[in-house]
Amino acid sequence: MENTKKILFLTGDFAEDYETMVPFQMLLMVGYEVHAVCPGKKKGDFIKTAIHDFEGDQTYTEKPGHNFQLTYSFADVNPADYEGLVIAGGRAPEYLRLNQDVLNLVKHFADNNKPLAAVCHAIQILTAARVVAGRRLTAYPAVGPEVEIAGGTFVSVEATEAVVDGNLVTSPAWPGHPKFIRAFLDVLGTKIELGQPATLASV
Known part of the structure; x- marks a missing residue:
């Protein structure tokens, strides 16, 4: 089904590999045009991703991931053109912010x-x-203090969960992708019935 509805996807060098690849591919799968962008880079450029894993240490481990090709130029983004925004985690956010x-x-x-x-x-x-003041959201636990300092309410949930507050969908890490992406599609108004094509609709 041809569809012109667009999602903006923000990532960057050493963003988490799954948190870049999986949401990007799943949004394409259901029929959105996904513009993956990174500041200072243009369509066709690559970012390097990093694999974060949980292997029994006091924090996550990090290994080289894939090279991910951007599908749009950051300089050409007009935010009014997009239905929604997804931001990948990993190390990229610390410099993108x-x-x-x-x-x-x-x-x-x-x-x-x-x-x-x-x-x-x-x-x-x-x-x-x-933009988090007065909002309920989750994050990787080490980011929890930042949420509270910024005026948000940090919700501690398992890594497999997602938290929804109005238009805002958050999850602690990539194990939460199934619920995170499902919740985002719900907020977008996208309906999926088994055996039927996805129906894209604005809420």
Whole structure:
């Protein structure tokens, strides 16, 4: 089914591999046009991802991931063109949040009550954009103090869970992808029936 509805997908160098690959591919699967972007890079450029895993240490381990090809140029983004925004986690958010254009994009989606999804460390961008005050959200546990400092309510849930507060969908890490992506599709108004094509509809 041809569809012109677009999702903006923000990632960057050393974003988490699953948190980049999986949401991007699943949104394509259900029929959205997904513009994967990174500041300072253009369509066709690559980012390097990192694999974060949980192997019994006090924090996650990190290994080289894939090279991921961007599908759109960050400089050409007009946030008004998009149904929603997804932000990948990993190490990328710690530097992406220093970019004022990134923060302005996030503010557009928050201020206009558009669907906004962030996973793991991506919540660092939300706190830097100052869009979490008065909101309930989750994140990788180490980001929890930032959420509270920024005026949000940090919700501690298992890594397999997601938290929804209005237009905002968050999850602690990639094990939460099934619920995270399902919740984001619900907020978008996308209906999927087994055996039937996905139906894309704006809420």
